[in-house]
Amino acid sequence: MSAEEYRFRLFVAGDEPNSCLAEQNLRALCLTHLPNRHSIEVIDVLQEFEVALLAQIMVAPAVVMVAPRLVTLFGALTDQAKVLAALGLKGVDHQA
């Protein structure tokens, strides 16, 4: 079975503290659990807020997993266990 591509859109508010944290946490999580199977698009809501509105993001930071299924999370993503559970990533094979 070929590996699924996990696609994320991360909405940040410039380099505000929570947004930086959120980016850090997301990248770390992806490297650990989804190496070479992920892509992260970063959107700065302070620059491109229409894009955010279209995506129905009302609060930043927020991450939207677009594929393989649609999941939206808000906040700094500090509780990794919770994030994994929400994304449905528990027990995913870590190997490529």
Added chain:
Amino acid sequence: MASKEWIIKPEDRPDDVTARLERAENILRTLERGEADAVLSRDGPRLVHSVEAVERERQIKLALEELVNTRALELIAARESRDVAEAATLAKSDFLSSMSHELRTPLNAILGFAQLLESGPTPLTPTQKHDIDQILGAGWYLLGLVNEILDLAQIDAGKIVLSWESVSLADVMLDCQCLVEPLAQRRGIAMRFPRFDIPYFVKGDRIRVKQTLINLLHNAIKYNKPEGSVSVECALATPDTIRIGVRDAGAGLTAEQLAQLFQPFNRLGRNAGTDEGTGIGLVVAKRLVELMGGTIGADSTVGVGSTFWIELGLTTAPPSIVREAAHAVPVQPPQLDGTPRNTVLYVEDNAANLDLVEELIKRRPDLSLLTATDGNLGIELARTCLPVVILMDINLPGMNGLQAMKALRADPTTERIPVIAVSAFAMPVDIKRALELGFFSYLTKPIKLNEFMAALDVAIKFSETKSPSVATKP
């Protein structure tokens, strides 16, 4: 105040409401935990840590909380309201049924015994006649009031059943004319009724159309000037509808009074005297007319008079028109020809009702009466004495009349005896159920002497024409 426009739109999630609630909750938590840097609105992003934005954030939080709570309440309410509505309808129905019964039972005693006094063997003195007229008048009035109130309640509960007929306006008008003449004469009011050169037929329930017109006519007579007049005018409103107007020469109504017209117990401050009328007639009339798909209204000029009108749909004549012949059934004992007395069994627990029927049967030399105060005894007596007809009260202690009826039907010795239901339960649904179960006929309390005697005679005749050797299939 944060607008609600941009809060939570449907996404491509299947479970819309739950998902939306969850999402709202997540946003709230994020804001509360201080993990939000910016909030977005149609006007643009606001950084949370700027003073302005803190206030905005608070507003968003409030709006989201409100949304979450509202939606949660909506879900709960929707689930509950269905249950509540069903329970309420059931409760209303039971209440109506038992109120109907409770009110009619004592009225049966009042009217029954007063009728006995009136038509008794010894002639009455003028004073006695006058006194009994008072009792009867008040009794019938009370019955009318009870019926109107129950009608209203029934309509409110959505339980009225109308029959759809082609009603001949000419016939109804003639009936109404006869019924209101006495009142008009007493009040010195001249009545003018239309002449129908071509027959008009309206769509509706005959009895209800009559009821409505009589209500309007009574009002026109009551709220009139001395030596005044009432004219009934009919004209086509559209090619398919006819307007029947009742015009009076009374004091007229102000615009304010017109607006309050069709409300219960609101006589607009006017005293119509102690004559007929209970103040809820117009409300019933409005509901009935609307149930028949028509409209009702009033026009008025102060100092000149008022016209109350109804508009009903026109229809073609029914296939065959059967005229109602109002016969007065005389209360006389049938010819005595030496035949042995027939036995009537009356199953009833109420002493006053038993007394009444005892007196009634005393006037029938051809009949003798057996009584039982409960269903079981009644069945026993039926089996051993084989009466020619059984009168069964429905509301008995222990085994009720319907159950007793079933038992009688199930027993080959008693299955052919006609059983007449006698009951203060007068709701159409009760009558229908009883007739479906096999009751021969249904008498509602308060008992009318003539109807009672006629029903007995029909049942006895039915009994006599069936020979025991013929097996009747249920």
